[in-house]
Each structure stands twice: as structure tokens, then as C-alpha cells.
Amino acid sequence: RAGAAFQYLLVQKTGTQKNVGLIQLNRPQALNALCEGLMAELRRALDAMESDPEVGAIVLTGSQKAFAAGADIKEMQNKTFQECYSSGFLAGWDKVSVVRKPIIAAVNGYALGGGCELAMMCDIIYAGEKAQFGQPEILLGTIPGAGGTQRLTRAVGKSLAMEMVLTGDRISA
DSSP states (O other): OTTSOOSSEEEEEESTTSOEEEEEEOOGGGTTOBOHHHHHHHHHHHHHHHHOTTOOEEEEEOOSSEEEOOBOHHHHTTOOHHHHHHHTTTTTTTHHHHOSSOEEEEEOSEEETHHHHHHHHSSEEEEOTTOEEEOGGGGGTOOOOSSHHHHHHHHHOHHHHHHHHHHOOEEEO
16 A cells, blocks of 8 residues: 555655655665665555556656666676576566556656666656666666667667667766
8 A cells, every 4th residue: 555664665645636646766875776675665556556546647756866876786786697587587677667557757867777767667757957868787788678778769769779778878858
């Protein structure tokens, strides 16, 4: 339910009729890096909002400094490909894209890597003046792993998507 305790999220119903679900990523010490715990909580919060008949739409946001700075690299760095593959690593990260209610990403600050992918899974993205979108995985010797290459191409076109993925360059709102 929406009022359940969360470690990495702030969850509430807002709006004049309390019919907007607001989910705020709340891991400021790590620029809202998407660790497994945060993603599990996000799935739980989305399930609660989706099953709540009073909620008509959901807003997903972060902080002024970071929507989400990407996947938690510290959590991932020692995992081998085989460990990731056999454990279903990243399974369920696409929950946002299958929720039937409209989800709006309210992005300010960094939306990088997995954070950019998370925003692109939403139905609408509202970007603040300080929003920075990017897929910097290439700088770590890898490429976007949760559908980012396909979603980015659909969002910005092949040429800009290739430039972003192959250089790690960011774009603003």
C-alpha cells in the first residue's frame, strides 16, 4: 500500500483529489543510484499505485540534483556476466513500462545510464532546466543494459542515440 514504509522512496497520494500517485526516489547520498533494494521498492510502490482505484496517474521523480544517476555501480562491479545472467540480474527493472496507468517522469538534474532508461520507460517525460540525459556506460566499457539502446533510438533518433551511446555524451532538456 502507498503508506508502507520505504527505505529508498517517498510515496504519497497528492493533488486536490488525492488521485495522483507521487513516487520520489530518495537515496541522496548516492544521487539516487538504482540499487536492487530501491528497484524492489519501486516495483512494490508501482504495484500499490496500479491496484489503487483512486490513483489515476503516477509521477516518478528524484531530487533537484539527480533524477537517478544510473545503476549502482558499486553493487554491480564484482558481478561476472555468468552471475548476472543466471541470477536474472535486472529482472523486473522494466516494471515502469508495463504499468497500465500513465506514468510521468519529472526529471531534474542527472538522468544517466539506468536513470535515463527509467525515465524513458515512463509515458511522458517533463524535464527541468537542469536535466541532463545520458548513457555513459561506454565510459565503463559496457553499453546500456535495460533496453536503453532501443528506447533511446525511438526517443531521439538513430544518429543522436548512436552518438550518446558510443561517446557517453549527455544532452540537456
